[in-house]
Amino acid sequence: MKNVNPTLFSLAKVYCNIFGHKLKVSKNITNHVHEYKCAKCGMEMTDTADGLLARLTPKFKETNAYIAKIHERRKRRLYARAS
Numbered sequence: 001m002k003n004v005n006p007t008l009f010s011l012a013k014v015y016c017n018i019f020g021h022k023l024k025v026s027k028n029i030t031n032h033v034h035e036y037k038c039a040k041c042g043m044e045m046t047d048t049a050d051g052l053l054a055r056l057t058p059k060f061k062e063t064n065a066y067i068a069k070i071h072e073r074r075k076r077r078l079y080a081r082a083s
C-alpha cells in the first residue's frame, strides 16, 4: 500500500462524497445478494439479508462466502433433481 497516491485517493473520496459512489457488482453471492465495488475509490459494499446496502466488512465477507457455499449446494441439488 506504499505506492498509493494519497492525493488521488482523497480526490476520489471527495468525488464520491459529492456525486456518490460508482458501485459495480464485483461478485454475485446469490440471485439477490451481491458484492459491489466503487469504481472511483474502491470502497466495497454488500447487500445484506435485510435487503440493505452495507459496508463490506471482513465479517460480511465471511458471511457472504458462507451464503455462497450454501447457495451453490442448493443449486446443485436442484439440478440433480431436474435431470
Ligand SMILES: [Zn+2]
Pocket: 012, 013, 016, 020, 021, 022, 038, 039, 040, 041, 042, 043
Ligand atoms: Zn467511491
